[in-house]
Amino acid sequence: xxxxxxxxxxxxxxxxxxxxxxxxxxxxxxxxxxxxxxxxxxxxxxxxxxxxxxxxxxxxxxxxxxxxxxxxxxxxxxxxxxxxxxxxxxxxxxxxxxxxxxxxxxxxxxx
Amino acid sequence: xxxxxxxxxxxxxxxxxxxxxxxxxxxxxxxxxxxxxxxxxxxxxxxxxxxxxxxxxxxxxxxxxxxxxxxxxxxxxxxxxxxxxxxxxxxxxxxxxxxxxxxxxxxxx
Numbered sequence: 001x002x003x004x005x006x007x008x009x010x011x012x013x014x015x016x017x018x019x020x021x022x023x024x025x026x027x028x029x030x031x032x033x034x035x036x037x038x039x040x041x042x043x044x045x046x047x048x049x050x051x052x053x054x055x056x057x058x059x060x061x062x063x064x065x066x067x068x069x070x071x072x073x074x075x076x077x078x079x080x081x082x083x084x085x086x087x088x089x090x091x092x093x094x095x096x097x098x099x100x101x102x103x104x105x106x107x108x109x110x111x
Numbered sequence: 112x113x114x115x116x117x118x119x120x121x122x123x124x125x126x127x128x129x130x131x132x133x134x135x136x137x138x139x140x141x142x143x144x145x146x147x148x149x150x151x152x153x154x155x156x157x158x159x160x161x162x163x164x165x166x167x168x169x170x171x172x173x174x175x176x177x178x179x180x181x182x183x184x185x186x187x188x189x190x191x192x193x194x195x196x197x198x199x200x201x202x203x204x205x206x207x208x209x210x211x212x213x214x215x216x217x218x219x220x
Contacts (some may be wrong), residue, residue: 033208042212043155043198056207091154093208095151100200100208102154 006092006103013110018080021106023072033076033100034067035091043091051077056061082110114138115201117211124218128189132214134199135181144175144182145200151214155198158184187217 005024013019025032033048052069060067064083069075076087079086087109092104117134124130136144144161159166161173162184172185186193199211 031206035210045207045209048207073147077211083193093210097206098146098160100156102156 002100004101004103006106008047008091010107011109012030013082013108015110016081017110018078019042019082019108020111021077021079021092022089023075023077023103025075025092026101027073027080028097029094029101031095031100032075032090032110033039033093033095034070034075035107036088036094040090042062046077072101079108082108084110086110114203114209115153115199115211117199119212119214121215121217122214124188124189124216126189126220128212128218129185129187130189130216131183131185132197132199132216133183134211134214135179136199136201136203136209137180138201139177141201141203142219143202144173145202146171146173146182146184147195147200147210152197155210158197161210168194186216189216191218191220194218 007022034046035043037043045061047067049069055062089105089107091102091105093100115136118119143192146158147155148158149155158166159174170187174183194217196215198213201209
């Protein structure tokens with residue numbers, strides 16, 4: 001298995017544009033997490049899914065953020081419209097009960 | 112109060128030193144605990160799980176104190192390659208993984 005795959009690795013976009021981040025979890029993992037990491041706030045949990053169902057989205061900053069998991073092998077995190085303060089590294093992770101595996105992250109810069 | 116709290120550091124230690132990090136958690140119902148390591152501009156990776164009885168993996172020892180709601184990580188004989196950020200992770204009973212903001216360790220020659 002190639003591990004958790006995220007795309008794109010880097011994204012630079014203009015304020016107001018829509019941004020879509022993608023994640024392919026490890027096959028067989030029941031849980032999928034989206035995190036955001038900044039120097040100021042560290043690693044923050046945005047939302048997580050269990051068996052494709054969103055369980056807790058209390059970490060999603062505001063309505064501009066949305067996440068979907070249409071099937072067990074794919075998830076998206078969308079920001080519309082994007083703002084400069086959304087600039088961060090966004091990680092997707094999938095897990096078993098005992099261990100979470102992270103993708104390499106998407107470094108988002110909103111200018 | 113934050114769900115998981117860590118001293119951000121940095122901890123600057125010489126090679127060969129012993130260094131310890133603590134992490135406190137707020138949810139007494141938390142089920143399982145981990146330490147992750149994150150290198151600069153990389154993704155976090157599991158370092159070790161933390162068991163109630165404590166566990167050791169080479170130079171690394173992790174301990175859990177449920178009564179005081181903290182976990183610790185001890186690194187003996189520090190190496191330059193140990194320089195990284197160490198993230199405390201708590202798995203609440205809903206299987207939600209909550210990360211601390213990390214403690215940065217810098218080992219110098």
